[in-house]
Amino acid sequence: MRILGLTAFNRDAAAAIVDNGVTIAAAAEERFTRVKHDAAFPRRAVRFCLGQAGISAQELDWVVFAEKPSKRFERLLAEEIRAFPKSWLSFPRVLFPWFGDRLWVRGRVSEELGVPPEKVLFSESQRARAANAYYNSPFDDAAVLVADEALEWAATTLAHGKGNDLEILAEISHPNSLGLLAATASERLGLGGAEGIGRLFALAGCGEPRFAKEVGSVLKLESDGSYEIDPALLERAISPAREPGGPLLWTDADRRHADLAASVVRVLGDALLHVARELHRRVPVDDLCFGGTLAGSADLNARIIAEGPFKRLFVPPAPGDAGSALGAALAATYGLEKPARKPLPHAFLGEDVLEAETVSGQRAANDGEIVERLAGTLAQGKTAGWVRGRFEWGARALGHRTILASPLREGVREYVAASVKRREPFLPLCCAVPAERASEFFDVPAGAASASRFLQLSTAPKNGTKSSAPAVLHVDQRARPHLVDRETDPLFHALLVRFGEQTGVPILLTTSLNQRGDPIARGETDALAVLQRSQLDLLVVQDRIHTRS
C-alpha cells in the first residue's frame, strides 16, 4: 500500500511517501523553493517523492493530509468568538484564507495531484506527530508524548504505542499549549514567533533562568498531571517586548534576553516533566517517544531523559510540522493495514545531489581520496563543506549537507558563525563522533543513543574533551553530539576515524550547509553559492572537489 503524506499552510510544508510501512522519500518544500519555512502547497516536494518512488500520483493508494481542516477552522472560529470584541480586526485576517480553499482541502489536493477526491484522507496533526515519533522508533512498547502548538484543538497529547498499534490516551487543548507559550515568548523576544522557537532554545543556552519565577507564574501545574496556561501573564513577564532587529541582550554586559529565554525553557521543561510523569503513570514502560516542535530542543530532551521517569528516549529527525507529513502517512498505513514495523534506519530521505551544469572542480579518484583530502584540510584547522547522497530529512545536518571544522582549538565556533555561516554566535554548533567511541568523550545517557543518532540531545562533555576539543563546548558548557554509525554512514565514519588518526581526537564540529536565513543546501549550486559567499576553504560535492581559489 503506497501512501503519500503531506502538510501545508502552517509552516514547513512537506511531503513523504511510505510503501507498506517503508519510508521511500520525505522532503520539506523549502529545500526546493529556497524559502525558509515555506508554507505553500508542497508541489515540488510531492513531485520529488513520487519521482523517488517511481510512480505517478494516480498509482497512490491514499493521500493523507496531516490536519483535520474543519476541526481547525472550528478552533479558530471559537478563538475569535471568545476574544470578542477585541478580535474584530483579526477575524477577517484569520478567517479569510479559509473561504478561499482551506476549507476545501480535499478538492485542492485532488486537483493538485490529479487523484480522485475519495482517495484523500485526513489525520489529526497530533496523531500524525505521535505516529511520526512512535513508528520511526526502535521501540515495540513505548509511551508517546507530543507537545506542540495546537492546529486543531489538541496541544499536548499522551499516547501508547505497542507493536503496530498506536492509541491516543488523552489530550490537553488550546489555549493551554506549551508550543504556543514558546512561540509567544519567541515573539516577545523579537525572534520571529513560531518560526523562531529554535533560536529561543539556542538563546536560552547563553542565559541563566533568573526570571523563572515570573515566567513560571503563567503556568499552573495541576495534581492530575495536566497544566493550565495564562499567556497574558507571559506578555507581562517579558515586557517590554523586543522589536525584531533591535539589540539582543545576551552577552556579559547585559544578558536580560538570554536570561528570559533560559527562564522560559526552564518553565517548559518543568511542565514537560510534569506531563511525562503522568504519562508514565498511565503507561508504565521504560521507553518514551517524543514528538512535536518542543522535541526539537536538544536541551529539553536531555532534561527529560535525565530527570524524567523513562529510561530510553527516541526523537525522530523531524519531530515538528514537516515531520507530520511522514507521520500522517504512517498513521494511515498502520491504521488501515498492519504491516510489520520498520524503524527508521537513517534520515537520508531527501533528493540525491543535483550537480551544477557548469563543470568545475577536480574529480577525486575514489572515496579514500575524498576522506584523505577532507581529513588533511580539517586537521590544518581549515573549514570544509561536504555534499553527498540524498539530503537529510529534518532540520539537522547529519553529514550529507554539512559544514565541517576541527574542534581542537578555541575560537573555531566564533569563526564558523561569523565567517562561514554569517549568523548570530549564540546559535550552537554540533559535533560528530564515531558511535562506538562516544562514551570516551561525552556523558551520553545509556538510553539516549537513538536520539543522539539524529542529533536530538545535548550532553555534558567529559573533562578530557574540554581540553582536547574545546570548541565542542557551547556557551552553556554542553555539547550536541551526533553519534555516527559505521553501518549507516560508513564514509562519514571513515572521515572521523581518519581525522582521529591525524589529530588524536575523532571529533569534528558540524553545522548545516547554509547561511543565515537560508534553507539547507539542496544541491551543488546552493553549496557553491555558500562557498562563494563565505570563508569556507574547501567544498566536496560527491566526487568533485572545489577550493576557494
Add this chain to the structure above:
Amino acid sequence: MSLLEFSRARAAWADPVRKLKTLESFARTEEDGGRDIAAALKVVRDPEARKHLERHAKDEIRHANLFRGRAAELRAEGIASKDTEEAGRAYDLTHGKLADQTNAHGFLRVALADEMGEIAYIAMLNVAEKRAAAMFRSNIRHLSHDDTTRAIFESILKDEHYHVAWTSTILQRWKKEGRGAEVKRALSLAKGSRFFGAWKRLGARSAAGFSRVALVVIYFTLIMPFGLAVRGRKAKGGWTAPLAPRADLARLRSQYG
C-alpha cells in the same frame, strides 16, 4: 506608473513584513523566468537571440538569488510573514502555473517559447522587461531608507536595461528582415495579455477586499450574539479524551472528527 501602483509600492517597502513578502515573491518570479528562458533556448533558433537568452537566463537566476538573499537577511533579523496561512492559496495568481507543466524538480517541461513561437516569445520578453525596468526604477525611489535593498535593485536595473536593449535590437532586425507584421502583432498581443493579466489581478484583489469587508459585517451581526454569550468565559483546561483513540478509515475520511 499609476497613482495606485505608486501608493502600493510605497506601502510595500515601508512595512518590513510586506517588504519580506515582496522580495520573496520577486525571487520566485525571477527564478521561474530564468528557468523558462533556459528552456526556451531549446526552441529558439536565431543564433544571436540564443546567445542573449543564455546570458538573460543566468541574470534572472542571479536576481532571484539576490532577492532571496536579502529576504533571508530580513528573516534572520526576526521579521516573519504573519499571514503564512494565506500561503499557497489557489487564487494567488503568482502561483498560477499549471501543475503538469513542471517536472519533479519544478522545472518547466514546456517552454513558453514552444507554445508561443520565437517572435511572440521575444516580444513578450521585451514588453515584460520594459515593465520590470519601470517598476524597479520606482522601487529604488521608495528605498531611500534601505541602502542594501536599494543597491540590489540598482544592480538589477542595469541588467534590465540590457534585457530591453537586446530584445528591442532583435525585434528591429526581424522587422528589417521582412517580418514586421509578425513583430507588430506579437507586440500588440504581449501588451494585451499583460493588460488582461492586470485586469484579472485587479479582480482577484477587489474580491479579496470585498470579502474582508463582508467578514467584518458578519462579525458585528452573526458573530456578535455568540461573542457576547461567551464573553469572559475561560477555556476548559485539564485532560480530555480524544474523539477517536485509533485511526480507522471512517475517521480518516472525515475532515472533522
